[in-house]
Amino acid sequence: MLILLLAMALLVAALGTMGWLGEQRWEQRYNEALLQGQRIAWDKLQNESLERQDALARRLLEDPAFRNPQAPGAAQRIDTLLANAVRQAPGLRIDIVAPGGGLVSTTEPGFDPQPLAEYGWVKAAMSTAAGGVRGLSQVAPREYAWVVVHGFEGGALAVGQDVSRRLPELAAYLGGEMFLVNMRGKETLGTQPGALSATGAVVPVRSPQAIILSTPTQGDGNGAGKAALQLISQPVLNPDNRVVGALVWMQDVSAQHRSDQFFNIAAAGGALLFAVLIVMGLAAYMQHAMEPLTRSVGVLKALASGATDASLDDGEEEAEDESGAIARGVVAIRSELLNLETLRQERIRTRHQQERLIRDQLRSLAESLDPTSRDEILAALGSRGEAPAAQATPPAQSSASADTLPHSSPNQLAELAGILGRMSGLVSTQQSRLLKLLRELQAAVQTQAMLASLQQELEIARQMQLSILPRSAPDVGEVDIAATMIPAKEVGGDFYDYFPIDDEHLAVVVADVSGKGVPAAFFMAISRTLLKSNALFLRVPGATIAALNDQLCAENDQMMFVTVFYGVLHLRSGRLTYVNAGHNPPVWLQGGKARYFERGANMALAVMEGQDYIEGEIVLSPGETLLLYTDGVTEANNQEGTLFGEPALLAAMEAVAADPVHKGHAGGVPQRVVQAVRAFEAGAAQADDITVVAITYQGARS
CATH class of the missing domain: 3.30.450 (Beta-Lactamase)
Known part of the structure; x- marks a missing residue:
């Protein structure tokens, strides 16, 4: 009935859609x-x-x-x-x-x-x-x-x-x-x-x-x-x-418009009335046609519950329509159930005979064991009485038989199989223990060798990852840069970089690849290489990040993504043009006060091709510091699961500004931030990679 109603609804919808499309075409x-x-x-x-x-x-x-x-x-x-x-x-x-x-x-x-x-x-x-x-x-x-x-x-x-x-x-x-x-x-x-x-x-x-x-209309104030x-x-x-x-x-065109509306309403009402009449006719027919089927379903439920005496009314199986075919099928099922019950009783009697034979054989085998083991097996064999042989049960008493014999035979066979297993175990227990010990020792040696090899390879990967990061600050007097990166595992998915584009522009980037470990490290290396090549060629942050996004989307079978903050600093003026692609907003330390950049609306990279990335711009004054970081800083947690958070990072940066040792210099700032995070964690395990880059603008040099 539901299928017919659905088909009717689809037909009405199709006709209505065709009429609407035709009306739109003529309009x-x-x-x-x-x-x-x-x-x-x-x-x-x-x-x-x-x-x-x-x-x-x-x-x-x-x-x-x-x-x-x-x-x-x-x-x-x-x-x-x-x-x-x-x-x-x-x-x-x-x-x-x-x-x-x-x-x-x-x-x-x-x-x-x-x-x-x-x-x-x-x-x-x-x-x-x-x-x-x-x-x-x-x-x-x-x-x-x-x-x-x-x-x-x-x-x-x-x-x-x-x-x-x-x-x-x-x-x-x-x-x-x-x-x-x-x-x-x-x-x-x-x-x-x-x-x-x-x-x-x-x-x-x-x-x-x-x-x-x-x-x-005119004169109609209420509309x-x-x-x-x-x-x-x-x-x-x-x-x-x-x-x-x-x-x-x-x-x-009021008259024409009202005429069109009246026609549409009349057509929709006629179609709805026609559909209602068809549904009512189908419902009446289906109710009449389903009465024999309902009686057949009742007999099937009774047979399923074990009442084999349930049957249909006389003459129902002689009908020539579909209900007669279903009734004949129900009669055939009842006949097969009676035959199946007879066969099941015969199998129960055969199983009891097999149990007695197996029990006698086990007693004979137990005589060859040592006294302690023999007493244990004989006690197990004598702990259960043998089930009596099943008697022939008439089909009419099949329900009573199912409550007695069928439940004992499978359990008896399972107990005898367990006793046989115990006998085999007593004979070969010591030998099995020795073999198991040797196998465990061999597996432990192999596992230790594999672990040592894997640790060596991860250490090589960690050294390679650290080797591609900048090893020294750029050779420009206008800025002071300090950075640190602490992976959560042997290798991580964070990276940072700074490199000159020309004599007057310095590029700075901090990025975070989704996930951790080796896959994130490989994706990080690819992203860093493509970013630097695009930056030296395109020069503009927006175009550079858009080109990098398209390149990462092209071969991203693992569906990884990367958040990036990429900026280009004009060394003479202090103007920083940047693109924030889904990354944490940097902290701007200005006049002893710390504040965050405005959050951008750009999407992370490797998510969707063909994206345009909006640029932002600020102007740094001499002595002002920018802090770039990844979410391993703000999402660090302590033993209670509390996050470090963005307010705590602002407080840490203002503490750095108040320290005369760090005033006007980036050196030591990343370490101070990491110390604040470690003090907050209080011994909790590091949850994510931590990357911190501090940039202090010193002003234009003559």
Whole structure:
């Protein structure tokens, strides 16, 4: 029944998904048609306006006053021409722009108007022989105009048409309201000012989009009634093919939206009602079909409990359907159980005969043992009475037989086998002891040899691991560096390094590989080698760590990972650029106070390929100290299981700052930190590798 219900649910889900996908596909096509219609209407309106402006500009430039602007009376003639042209076309504006982009003359009233044409357009128009520059321009924060720019000998003529004058034509052609929004998605002008802003919609400026908004109807303050508004927007370009805003077409589709919702609800309700009816029919049919099976299951349970007299009703096994086949199977099982019970009783009688025979043979063998052992075996053989021979039991009394004979025979055989084993043990006990002692001695010698060899190999590995760490501080006077590393085992997964990248930059790294022992040490060596090679080549911490992460992910079959703090110090300025890839934040000792770096959001290395790592930056002043460490410091624990913790590390560093011996120097700082950890552990075993690196900036050297 559950399988049928699941299949029905999957079928309904599949049909619903197919219907939803089909609806989404048709909606996408409809939106694409709306966008295309809007684009065609806009291009037509824009081209018509630009053609008129272009014709006007050419007609004006044909006047002799533009051919010789320096002639007497030419300026007055040009002003007259421009004024007449503007009076004949409302919303028209004409500018004369100097070659350098400055505004020479304009028909736009007001104080200090902005030129219609940008400097690049003027330059392009003056250098273009076959026509000028034309397109849409944002003249002011809330003003757009179509602009045509033509060059002439003394500069350029720019003719602009206010877009808001012609937006109603576009709205009347398409139906609805038209708006222009700026690059921030805010409404600048439209056929119904403020209507788009009132919707609160975020209009994408750089990509076309068609969406439907649900807004409260007018006069409905509580928002019970909803109106559906469709917004179709696409970017508009200036003559440089740069996006300067978006054209938005808003229309009321409330009736269509309500019709679609009603259809969807009706379709979903019909499908649900159909599914409920099918489930109810299936439930009734299954209940009727399962009644014979229920009786068969009851007989099977009775047979399983040993009641072989249980049986089905007369005639049930003669049915021709599946219930009859099951009933015939139950009858066959009952018959086989009766035969099995008879066979079991026969085997019990045979086992008792074998027990008596074996017991007699053991008594005979016991006579050949020494007196003490013979008395012990004979006492064991006489401690149990022989089980009587099993009698034939009718099938109807099988339950009573199962409570008597079957439980004794297996135990009797087990006791006789135990006595036989004891006899064999008494004969060969001493010999077995000697052989066992010799084998243990041989195994101990082999184990001792293997242990010595393994300890020697681990010591070699430890020396090799320590040999790849820096043996001395870098030969630079701007910094003082001291470091120490204490593995939790013979070899560990921590490492540190510092090396010059060039004459002015010093790289410092502390890392911790997951786990301990030999696998972590091998992964540590690989990570250190790859890091140094990437650092000398890429130089930038972020790129270096990203490249190292990709390299470690490529061959990381053991799924190990490593946390890293990697920084590059500019020796002259004290600027430290760093990347913290999942590592403990360093401690900054500044003015006698210790504080932690901000915790970064970077992931540990060798976890996921293609990660970008965010860099951080601080500036060290002379005398300030950085402490880099691994979690073996903060996660050290004492006998009670309490962790050392980050506050204790800050306290230890402030104690170092208060000690005049360590003031302004890194020497001895790692040892002081390790001493604080050891004092806290109070003899507890070291839980993890401990690595501490102290860096004191001494200031730029002359």
